[in-house]
Amino acid sequence: xxxxxxxxxxxxxxxxxxxxxxxxxxxxxxxxxxxxxxxxxxxxxxxxxxxxxxxxxxxxxxxxxxxxxxxxxxxxxxxxxxxxxxxxxxxxxxxxxxxxxxxxxxxxxxxxxx
Amino acid sequence: xxxxxxxxxxxxxxxxxxxxxxxxxxxxxxxxxxxxxxxxxxxxxxxxxxxxxxxxxxxxxxxxxxxxxxxxxxxxxxxxxxxxxxxxxxxxxxxxxxxxxxxxxxxx
Numbered sequence: 001x002x003x004x005x006x007x008x009x010x011x012x013x014x015x016x017x018x019x020x021x022x023x024x025x026x027x028x029x030x031x032x033x034x035x036x037x038x039x040x041x042x043x044x045x046x047x048x049x050x051x052x053x054x055x056x057x058x059x060x061x062x063x064x065x066x067x068x069x070x071x072x073x074x075x076x077x078x079x080x081x082x083x084x085x086x087x088x089x090x091x092x093x094x095x096x097x098x099x100x101x102x103x104x105x106x107x108x109x110x111x112x113x114x
Numbered sequence: 115x116x117x118x119x120x121x122x123x124x125x126x127x128x129x130x131x132x133x134x135x136x137x138x139x140x141x142x143x144x145x146x147x148x149x150x151x152x153x154x155x156x157x158x159x160x161x162x163x164x165x166x167x168x169x170x171x172x173x174x175x176x177x178x179x180x181x182x183x184x185x186x187x188x189x190x191x192x193x194x195x196x197x198x199x200x201x202x203x204x205x206x207x208x209x210x211x212x213x214x215x216x217x218x219x220x221x222x
Contacts, residue, residue, distance in 0.1 A: 004157075031208060042201060042212030043158065050208070058209070090157045099146045099205035100165075105157030 003027045004106035006091050012112045019078045021109050023091030032074040033092040033103065034058075034066060036085075043090060049074055081113040118202045123217040126192050134187040134216055136202030141182050145204040149176065149187045152215070153198045161187065161200070194220050 004025045013019050023032065030051045035043040045058030047066040055066055063085060067075045078085055088110050092103040119137040126132040138147070149161040162169055162176045169176040175188040189196055201215040
């Protein structure tokens with residue numbers, strides 16, 4: 001079984017709808033991250049969380065919100081989806097802090113906003 | 115965050131070594147050099163990291179210049195499964211800042 005799972009894997013929605021993307025991990029990691037990837041570009045950090053009570057904004061948090069329901073779960077919400085939020089979304093986890101710890105990524109959610 | 119510069123794309127023949135370069139002339143003393151790769155239709159995966167000394171693991175080797183302003187990821191014997199986008203990243207904290215990476219094509 002995958003260590004980091006994301007649901008749904010694909011979603012098509014309409015402008016103005018509220019969307020929630022979910023991430024679960026079985027690695028027992030405290031740190032979780034949400035990224036988005038646009039075609040031909042690298043990943044950009046949206047939000048990150050170092051434990052259940054901690055939420056931090058990343059590079060591009062406008063238009064997004066997150067919820068850390070438990071150590072293993074980190075959800076990303078688009079309150080009112082717009083077409084330029086069409087992208088590939090990745091969740092990631094890492095263990096203890098520091099610039100040397102690797103991040104483990106989920107398989108991604110492809111979101112299309114019409 | 116210090117930036118990295120990588121070629122947009124590279125080609126290599128199967129079963130030959132591949133040297134992927136990365137320039138990071140503004141690297142600070144506390145920056146770790148990380149490499150991740152993203153296979154088609156997958157999330158990124160960790161490859162290797164280092165600080166000052168060259169590093170080897172089962173996937174690759176990382177050669178770091180003495181002045182740390184550049185590094186090279188070495189795949190010793192490329193296979194078709196190594197076709198991916200390779201990201202060179204500098205980290206001094208928990209966050210990863212991705213650039214556009216190098217798209218590696220492997221020719222059979």
